[in-house]
Amino acid sequence: MNNPAQAPADGVYFRACNLCEAICGLQFTVRGGQVTDVRGDPQDPLSRGHICPKGTALPDLHADPNRLKKPLRRSLEGGRETWTELEWDEALDDVAGRLRAIQEAHGADAVASFQGNPSVHNSGTLLTAGNFLRALGSKNRFTATSTDQLPHHYAAAEMLGHPLLIPIPDLDRTDFLLMLGANPLTSNGSIMTAPNMRERLKAIRERGGRVVLLDPRRTESAQAASEFHFIRPATDALFLMALLNVIFAEGLEKLGHLSDFADGLAELKTATEPFTPEAVAGHTGIAAEVTRQLARDFAAAPRAVAYGRIGLSVQEFGGLCQWLVNVLNAVTGHFDREGGAMFPRPAFDLLMRAKKGETHHSRYRSRVRGLPEFDGELPNAALTEEILTAGQGQIRALVTMAGNPVLSTPSGHQLGKALETLEFMVSIDPYLNETTRHAHIILPPAYGLETEHYDVIFHHFAVRNTARYNSALFPISAEQRYDHQILDGLTERLTGKSGSAPTARLELGLQHGPYKTSLDDLKAQPHGVDFGPLQPCLPERLLTADGRLKLAPAPLLADLERLHGALEQTPPPLVIIGRRQLRSNNSWMHHIPRLMRGPDRCTLQLHPHDAAGWHTGDLIEVTSRTGRVTVPLEITEDVMQGVACLPHGFGHGDPKTRLGVAADHAGASLNDLTDPERLDTLTGNAALNGTPITVRAKA
């Protein structure tokens, strides 16, 4: 890996941000070895100068005094917990030794892993974690995916043959964006790498197009939409079925070029018959005539695309939702076509060596509850019970990397207690947080501006084909290690073999990729290289066994049974959903003072009807089947009646963490209320949103 020997000289440097999926190109001014200014890089062909407050905080993360740089070991001294620094070799020997001993005594599955979100934003971690996990050889592999985008992967695998073959909106050429369960003005776009969504959505409207948004909360993105409708949580699959019902009933379907290679249209049509707009309106909260008109307009628009993000994934019908979004695009001629849902072609293409017809899910199941595997991982809603339930295959040790599951997974507070029972836990993470504080050893990697950067994952989901490689800006000290060195160090100790360096894999991938480029080519263009707009690529890129597009895969059709069931049920009076915020990054970055200025943000939003007799600022006790939190109230008509809204990622009150100012804005964790029993049973994704709750004023 590229490792500069000394601090950068005074000057201007360019580098993509690694904090979110927007991968903005940024420009850093360095004076006297310090970053004195950060701004968007106007010459980046994808982000064109965009930056958000988190990007501005990258130097703060670099200089943060709370960031760990040397391994730490937790021990008890006189009844008090203390952390002592270790040398790297001793720490890696110790960790590998403990993991191996536990596996020898109890089998490979006794050691579990949890890989969190930032590991996909770090090419070093991403390209070496696989080797390490193979060395462990445990079925108990968990990642953030099953609290996030698993349904997207599931639908892609079933319909197109590969979990990564996810169509994304051709945003810059569409004239009609139908968006559900996404708030890109805050999240900066997800499974749609499209920096500066404010401008991109404005451009749609300026060219005479339309942006329609459906969400249980009138979000920041609603301001950029031409039209907004409230939709009751977890009823999107019903709404999407109703759109399809109208399209088929009125003969508006058109497959275009897909008709040569798409299967399942007839089954699909039959399946939609019961779901008329009238039949679902009482559940969704969307009037039948609105649904009818939207269906007609969407089908008639020359360039239109439906897009559903995490609000459609982290709910009981996640798999159905992501399938139906794809289906809606496909049967209206808006699939693999300009301005519709399209497939990016990244310079380093992880699909290049993918084989046709591979099975990607349900090859084995979790031990306790029998939850399905997906692409080599188990739903993290099963992690706590797999630790606590005795028997052959019980988890006795855990490796976490770049994750904070105590705050990010359903009933994380119960996971926190379960972690105390482990024989051994190690965390690869630069912070002592709510999760890593349970570890016996913490292995902190070098971070951010100290690492080289090529975004391996998000170019697969970008609205334009570009590539960008940037060297590390700052050197690391002799006492620091990169993620990939830590992971390789462990793999080597477990297997006796060292893996190939991530840079070598990157080089190989780029050279054999669709643009036959190389690291040297990319280094020569520090602002990034533009490979142009997305291109149609079906049926060539399909990876199903017979090379055909599956519009009505059997497991998804079968899952409609559950949706019929939902039509029969009365929804609970009050449910809770999450809320992302521009200056937060999931469970972390609340320790950066620059991002925490202003009033506390961890408030419970309630509609005036659900908060009768109370006032903004009152303390409210929120109770679910699994937990209870107390949070200040914010009364607003921006949430739908019957829906409460609390941001996730807070809950920093644990005195055993070292997270600076985060403790001053501790808030409460939404995932103390979410329930590992609430799942999209088809995919195994956690149904975090839509959890039933009750509220009362705190006496």
Ligand SMILES: Nc1nc2c(c(=O)[nH]1)N[C@H]1C(S)=C(S)[C@@H](COP(=O)(O)OP(=O)(O)OC[C@H]3O[C@@H](n4cnc5c(=O)[nH]c(N)nc54)[C@H](O)[C@@H]3O)O[C@H]1N2
């Ligand atoms: N209720 C509710 N829960 C949710 C969500 C929700 O919407 N609602 N969202 C879910 C989603 S989409 C996600 S992705 C998850 C995120 O949850 P997690 O995957 O648990 O990840 P983060 O909360 O982002 O935690 C990041 C951790 O990674 C560390 N870190 C940062 N950079 C690096 C690095 O380069 N290397 C290493 N080794 N460590 C690093 C940080 O110090 C921090 O400890 O939360 C999920 N949880």
Ligand SMILES: Nc1nc2c(c(=O)[nH]1)N[C@H]1C(S)=C(S)[C@@H](COP(=O)(O)OP(=O)(O)OC[C@H]3O[C@@H](n4cnc5c(=O)[nH]c(N)nc54)[C@H](O)[C@@H]3O)O[C@H]1N2
């Ligand atoms: N600033 C910031 N940016 C982030 C993150 C962050 O924590 N902070 N996290 C990053 C990560 S890991 C991810 S995965 C992405 C997520 O990216 P997005 O999906 O754009 O993120 P959210 O803001 O959570 O938007 C989801 C929306 O779904 C709505 N929703 C909830 N339940 C339902 C439902 O049942 N139906 C419908 N239709 N809508 C519903 C919520 O009100 C919310 O507005 O954001 C990424 N970007």
Ligand code: SF4
């Ligand atoms: S939008 Fe995302 S990639 Fe861009 S500066 Fe902000 S955090 Fe970084």
Ligand SMILES: [Mo]
């Ligand atoms: Mo995520």
